[in-house]
Amino acid sequence: MEYRRANVVGGTYFFTVVTEKRQKILWLPNNVSLLRDAFGYVMQKHPFIIDAVVILPENDQDFSNRWRLIKSYFSRKCETISPENISISRKKKKQRAI
Template sequence: MQYRRANHKGGCYFFTVNLAERKKTLLTDHIDCLREAMKHIQQKHPFVVEAVVILPDHGPAPPLPHFSLRPA
């Protein structure tokens, strides 16, 4: 697998992580390991994290009734 990496000073990046077996809870069960891994990498390659969101499972929200008529 080849990854394309943009290497722009001051760039802003977004990434997602998910498990191959989406029913597994490895990421949320071991969130401390993910946190420590991020700290370890941050020491070698300094970067700023503005936000992190960990979702146990996610999908589209149910449609709102009369969505097209709701006020903006």
């Protein structure tokens, strides 16, 4: 299998990272501070923007509910560029075409 790396100047990238054997090292306050320091240190020498970092609470894997709620909130409030052509079934469910 050939590995491909996207090289887009000014691109936006998504990373998913897990610890070795899913150790809960990011629950230790000192390690959270250390991770922040690591980001800051590298950003000084090699600037980049972090849009978001998410670490779920211990014993909580319900990311799908969080994502559903975020999408729902956004879609109800966002502005559109062109008129929406929404089907009758979407209107009944209060969904938008975005």
